[in-house]
Amino acid sequence: MTLRSVIAGCGGHLPPNVLDNDALAARFGLDTSDAWIRERSGITQRHLAGPDESCASLGAEAARKALAHAGAAVDEVDGIIVATATPDHAFPSTAVRIQALLGMTRGFGFDLSAACTGFVYALSVADAMIRAGQAKSLLVIGSEVYSRILDWTDRGTCVLFGDGAGAVLLRAEEGERGVLSTHLHADGRHGDILLVEGTAGPLRMAGREVFKHAVNKLSAVVDEALAANSIGREDVQWLVPHQANIRIIEAMGKKLGLPRERVVVTVDRHANTSAASVPLALAEAVHDGRIQRGDLVLLEAIGGGLTWGGALVRF
Ligand SMILES: CC(C)(COP(=O)(O)OP(=O)(O)OC[C@H]1O[C@@H](n2cnc3c(N)ncnc32)[C@H](O)[C@@H]1OP(=O)(O)O)[C@@H](O)C(=O)NCCC(=O)NCCS
Incomplete structure (x- = not known):
């Protein structure tokens, strides 16, 4: 075991x-x-x-x-x-x-x-x-x-x-349930496109550039998580993505070939809550009964740094 x-x-x-x-x-x-x-x-x-x-x-x-x-x-x-x-x-x-x-x-x-x-x-x-x-x-x-x-x-x-x-x-x-793998990345060369000035702010962002990085880097980390566990995209039951922008979320759902109802979306009501967005979305889909014990769930996120990562979890 x-x-x-x-x-x-x-x-x-x-x-x-x-x-x-x-x-x-x-x-x-x-x-x-x-x-x-x-x-x-x-x-x-x-x-x-x-x-x-x-x-x-x-x-x-x-x-x-x-x-x-x-x-x-x-x-x-x-x-x-x-x-x-x-x-x-x-x-x-x-x-x-x-x-x-x-x-x-x-x-x-x-x-x-x-x-x-x-x-x-x-x-x-x-x-x-x-x-x-x-x-x-x-x-x-x-x-x-x-x-x-x-x-x-x-x-x-x-x-x-x-x-x-x-x-x-x-x-x-x-047992078989739990965190199966996590995949962390960072590239500090892109630190200036999304940053908080000093420690108190304000936040500054080059939105279009961040958008391009998001789609490319999240796609790569999704592939990495699947390959590390020798599973195909058809095995993933739920995508719980970082909630920054519905267009990025939909691009990731499409990449995995998941129907819309298998992608957890809260960005419409929560906006981008940064480090809180993935666990908030996970909690919502677990408490309303969508995600069940034993389901295979893929988490992914990207943010300032740039930092990005993914995790595959057997819930
Ligand atoms: C921010 C974002 C929504 C902007 O959308 P976009 O299509 O890229 O738009 P642009 O930034 O190119 O701006 C287009 C125009 O809209 C304007 N604009 C920006 N914010 C606006 C707003 N709230 N309302 C109206 N117009 C706005 C801009 O000034 C610009 O006008 P211009 O063409 O006259 O200069 C989009 O780039 C995005 O979502 N990026 C990723 C952000 C992200 O996910 N960040 C967090 C990662 S953790």
Whole structure:
């Protein structure tokens, strides 16, 4: 039998404040339209954190839901890994703030930064720790408050992002289910096409260039994940892609030959929540009953760095 990291539970949390495209344009006096945003990105609305919400509070709420879904108590958890590009503080890390919010007094916690690919990176690190015997149970969280690093006068970027958090509880188990492989990449030569100025922002993006890289690099990582597991694209049952743009998502679904209903889409309602987007989409499709135990699920993401990666999971 093989020791694997099984996704024992998932949870997502979105701030209650929702702004649709028209309300966003009106609020910030932007020269844009609902039609332009929908057509170019598929986004109709986004959730934005209020003054009492933080990267840690959103992440803690998602973690609570993941623990409840797994039927786990916090004392089971050996550590917390948080993927975020928008931590509340340089330190302490978001992970240890979440640890305190959950009432955990043992284990370890640290943050990891890989922009929109952050959750796939964190999943990969957590999976390696579990398989190496360093931990038996880990919370892996993506949590973001991009609303705090956006330039609200730049219509080319501010309409595309939202706030939220997603989490999974990974547990060491013997068997066929769990994370089958993860594939991480970075190419710092392209760092300037999507970056946050300094540490507080704003975010700047050359959208068209990012778009081209996204389609090419995500296609390559999908092929890599299939080849590493000696499986064909017809074996993949669900694609849970990074939620940046519906056109990129549809291109990936087409590449895998998946019907539309097998590609999990949340970008229309969540916009791009960066490291939170994949675990939020996964949690939605698991909790509404689409993704079932034993299904083969492909996760992929690309983001600033450039960083990109994929993971194949037998849920
Ligand atoms: C950002 C994105 C939606 C823009 O779509 P696009 O078709 O590439 O559009 P462009 O950036 O070339 O801009 C086209 C025109 O629309 C304008 N425009 C940009 N934002 C606009 C908005 N919100 N409303 C109206 N017009 C807008 C531009 O100013 C430009 O006008 P010009 O031709 O007069 O200069 C698209 O490039 C994209 O999705 N890129 C990938 C972004 C991404 O996924 N990032 C995250 C990765 S993690």
